Amino acid sequence: MKPSGTLLAALLLCGVAAQAQSVIGAKSGVINWVEGDVYLDDQPYVMQPSQFGEVKEKMVLRTTEGRAEVLLPPGVFLRMGEMASFRMITNRLIDTRIELLTGSAVVEIDDIAKEAAVTVVSKDATITLTKAGLYRFDTEPGQLKVFKGAADVALNGQNVAVGAGKMLTLGGAVASVEKFNAADTDSLDRWSHRRAEAVASANVSAAKQAHYGGLGAASPCSTYGGYNTGPFAKPWGTWGYNPYYGFGTYIPCAGTLYSPYGYRYWSPLAVYRAFYAPKPVYMPPSGGFGGFGAPSYPTMSGTSGGYSGTTSAPSVASSGASMGSSGASSAASAGSSSAGHGSASSGGHGK
DSSP states (O other): OOOOSOBGGGEESTTOOTTTOEEOOSSSOEEEEEEEEEEETTEEOOOBTTBOOBOOTTOEEEEEEEEEEEEOSTTEEEEEOTTOEEEEEEEOSSEEEEEEEESEEEEEESOOOTTOEEEEEETTEEEEEOSSEEEEEEETTEEEEEEESEEEEEETTEEEEEETTEEEESSSSSOOEEEOOTTOOOHHHHHHHHHHHHHHHHHHHHHHHHIIIIIOSSSTTTTSTTTTSTTOSSOOOEEEEETTTTEEEEEOSSSEEEOTTSBEEEOHHHHIIIIISOOOEEOOOTTOOSSOOOEEOOOOOOOSSOOOSOOBOSOOOHHHHHTTTTOOOOHHHHHTTTSSOSOOOOOTTOO
16 A cells, blocks of 8 residues: 655755755654554555655554554654554644554654644543653553653543652552662563664754755754744754665754653754764964964764764653663764664564
């Protein structure tokens, strides 16, 4: 099946060439990655090069012997395990609402605008997510686990705050928050961790292309989608396509940030300054009196996007570290020397 929905060339990111850096989602619901058997409104979904299907409002995405990663607002990933399904209620970036129908899912929020929210409806509970963090949802039994971040839950007429390291049973008559063992993870948690590593690795060369395509100004992303105008108080990051990896990644508008798993994301200007800007070399004066003369700036070699450095955090804190038991390498090893110029497998169905 040829995926319906968003074509990569539909909306360019501030004049960046389509083959290098395209916005791949003007609304929530872009299907970023699938493995195994996945169905969009009961039609088999097959990934196509440079095309992304879209879960539109009222549509259902489900897996059988497969997994899927869906892009919600910029900086928010939904990852579905096997035998899972969800319905898109509202796909607005500032107010995304989904209903988890069956199975389990992980929501990773790396960044989200202050005025935006992601809402997950599961059984009788309505869970609102407004903070960066890592959230696990299950339907059988119905429960919410907050590995990092905080969630606001409306359940049976009660409003409950669930903080990091806490879980809430969603099927009970009385809302009861309790601690859980963050080291007790399964194949979905580990797959989500591997996907997080791959997506962060893809950020480096994507941010580099965004810089050369026009986002290297003092206020990167200042014109994208009006995200820093109207209801938005500050620039919001963007989804960007990395053609070397074949999927989308997140690009902050300014500076850098770390994901809940501890991986680093670079803005266009930050990645240029860190890896690609010419560095001054101080040469001794020709007169031989010691000291250093004026700096000179060597010409950079014309690589296709290589860099030397690390995209991951020095360490992954508490619960994030425990979820990496699958043995994923640091994001740096995936990006070093080529900065995303190659295939990035997310590891398949490792248990």
